[in-house]
Amino acid sequence: MNRLFGTSSKPSAPKPTLSTAITSLDTRLSSIDVKLASLTAELSGYQTKLSKMRDGPGKTALKQKALKVLRQRKQYEAQRDQIQSQVWNMEQAQTMQDNLKNTMVTIDALKQTNKQLKKEYGKVDIDKIERLQDEMADLLDVGNEIQESLARGYEVPEDVDEEELDAELEALGQEVELEREMYGGMENAGAVPSWMQDEVPPEFVDEDPAGKNKVKEVAG
Numbered sequence: 001m002n003r004l005f006g007t008s009s010k011p012s013a014p015k016p017t018l019s020t021a022i023t024s025l026d027t028r029l030s031s032i033d034v035k036l037a038s039l040t041a042e043l044s045g046y047q048t049k050l051s052k053m054r055d056g057p058g059k060t061a062l063k064q065k066a067l068k069v070l071r072q073r074k075q076y077e078a079q080r081d082q083i084q085s086q087v088w089n090m091e092q093a094q095t096m097q098d099n100l101k102n103t104m105v106t107i108d109a110l111k112q113t114n115k116q117l118k119k120e121y122g123k124v125d126i127d128k129i130e131r132l133q134d135e136m137a138d139l140l141d142v143g144n145e146i147q148e149s150l151a152r153g154y155e156v157p158e159d160v161d162e163e164e165l166d167a168e169l170e171a172l173g174q175e176v177e178l179e180r181e182m183y184g185g186m187e188n189a190g191a192v193p194s195w196m197q198d199e200v201p202p203e204f205v206d207e208d209p210a211g212k213n214k215v216k217e218v219a220g
């Protein structure tokens with residue numbers, strides 16, 4: 001069909017974008033900068049020569065060449081300024097386009113998140129959560145009661161009178177002093193208690209071995 005109506009079967013070229021346009025203009029700017037650098041160097045050479053030449057036809061001809069190069073440099077500088085302005089405008093448009101894309105992506109992400117949150121929150125039963133909270137509070141109260149019961153003291157009742165405790169503590173101190181006096185008296189009496197010092201020693205205790213020897217001699 002395309003051959004019959006004379007249409008081309010080649011695919012259409014892609015439409016230019018801001019990125020491709022900016023890249024093309026940047027390439028153009030680079031080539032202009034190279035030409036400007038060459039013209040500036042050529043002008044510098046002409047100026048050096050003109051500063052050493054005397055007035056005359058030769059200097060006038062060289063000056064015309066320098067003016068021609070200077071006009072060319074002015075034209076290229078104007079082109080560069082124009083292209084730079086175009087690049088600046090397209091970069092601003094590119095920035096706005098990128099920001100718009102980012103905004104659309106953010107909006108789409110928010111929509112998806114909102115949809116997912118509604119779906120997940122729809123599974124949550126608020127009444128069930130409230131019941132769980134009440135049950136947890138009851139369990140915590142029971143746990144506190146258990147801890148208080150386990151921490152209850154058994155040896156000392158809570159209603160013990162402090163005066164009775166002070167009297168008992170004072171009596172213990174007196175007993176300690178009495179024992180200390182008793183043991184001190186025993187040390188002074190040769191480790192024999194005072195209530196045993198006045199007793200008569202038993203008959204089987206030999207208090208005078210020397211007297212026994214005298215009896216043996218008389219008997220002999």
